Amino acid sequence: MSSHTYDYLDGNAAAGELSAIFAMDVTIAEAQCAHCGAIKRFAEAHLYMQAPGVVARCAVCEHVLLRLVNARQRAFLDLGGMRCLILDTSQLQESGQ
Amino acid sequence: MDTLRLDHTRSPLRRTPNGALRLPNGEVSPYLTQELAVGDRLELRGPIGGWFVWRAQQTEPIQLIAGGSGIVPLMAMIRSRASTGSAAPFRLLYSVREPGAVFYRDDLQTLSDRDNNVSLTFAYTRVAPQDWPRPPGRIDAALIADATWPSNLAPTCFVCGPTSFVEAATELLIASAHGRDKIRTERFGPTGDRK
Numbered sequence: 001m002s003s004h005t006y007d008y009l010d011g012n013a014a015a016g017e018l019s020a021i022f023a024m025d026v027t028i029a030e031a032q033c034a035h036c037g038a039i040k041r042f043a044e045a046h047l048y049m050q051a052p053g054v055v056a057r058c059a060v061c062e063h064v065l066l067r068l069v070n071a072r073q074r075a076f077l078d079l080g081g082m083r084c085l086i087l088d089t090s091q092l093q094e095s096g097q
Numbered sequence: 098m099d100t101l102r103l104d105h106t107r108s109p110l111r112r113t114p115n116g117a118l119r120l121p122n123g124e125v126s127p128y129l130t131q132e133l134a135v136g137d138r139l140e141l142r143g144p145i146g147g148w149f150v151w152r153a154q155q156t157e158p159i160q161l162i163a164g165g166s167g168i169v170p171l172m173a174m175i176r177s178r179a180s181t182g183s184a185a186p187f188r189l190l191y192s193v194r195e196p197g198a199v200f201y202r203d204d205l206q207t208l209s210d211r212d213n214n215v216s217l218t219f220a221y222t223r224v225a226p227q228d229w230p231r232p233p234g235r236i237d238a239a240l241i242a243d244a245t246w247p248s249n250l251a252p253t254c255f256v257c258g259p260t261s262f263v264e265a266a267t268e269l270l271i272a273s274a275h276g277r278d279k280i281r282t283e284r285f286g287p288t289g290d291r292k
Contacts, residue, residue, distance in 0.1 A: 015146025027146045043148035
């Protein structure tokens with residue numbers, strides 16, 4: 001077990017923060033890790049909230065997928081750890097959210 | 098101006114013996130118990146996020162596993178099942194410190210009594226009722242084998258609780274041949290009090 005086993009939440013815990021930015025639910029999207037190439041639901045990522053912001057790491061290799069910091073009325077969103085985010089566009093029609 | 102935003106995924110409140118809701122060092126509950134006053138305005142949003150959700154179109158067996166206050170979103174699924182008239186077979190394995198710490202005891206019993214397709218298993222970690230068949234202890238492989246759907250029925254599993262509990266339950270499910278892709282988890286972080 002890694003030392004930070006009990007420090008993280010699931011990616012779905014970022015749903016609120018991400019809904020303030022994205023029109024679609026990112027937590028149910030598939031995210032491809034830029035480091036190891038694994039494709040998993042964002043909800044399955046490991047989420048660290050102890051930092052001054054939110055850090056999501058790949059559940060397979062623990063590489064950073066996403067960082068989000070809200071400061072000085074700016075949202076700093078770093079998606080550099082994701083090669084691709086695959087969103088299900090049918091949810092736009094079905095729920096209107 | 099003093100608004101507090103509560104995301105349902107981040108407010109795991111626990112009921113303490115004196116009835117107050119407080120998670121020491123929690124993100125939200127110290128505010129609710131110590132600062133919030135009558136007349137304050139709150140902005141509530143949610144539920145947000147479509148991952149840890151059961152939908153009425155799902156007809157496969159559902160395995161719910163709760164650690165302590167992790168019962169909360171799972172109770173919402175059980176209620177949603179009842180209100181939509183779903184016949185999906187549900188099983189709940191609910192691990193809790195002691196009988197007095199069970200949330201929704203009466204509601205759970207009523208919903209289960211009314212429908213053979215909702216079955217409950219309580220697992221006590223510290224104190225069990227007298228004559229309880231299983232001595233107090235954390236969930237283990239024997240309990241998983243006894244009280245949850247076998248993997249050949251391909252149930253969707255929802256596991257919610259403190260991070261250490263969710264880790265343990267997920268490992269037990271995978272060891273019982275459940276596919277990782279059939280297990281959805283909602284960890285709410287450490288509690289300093291492993292279930």
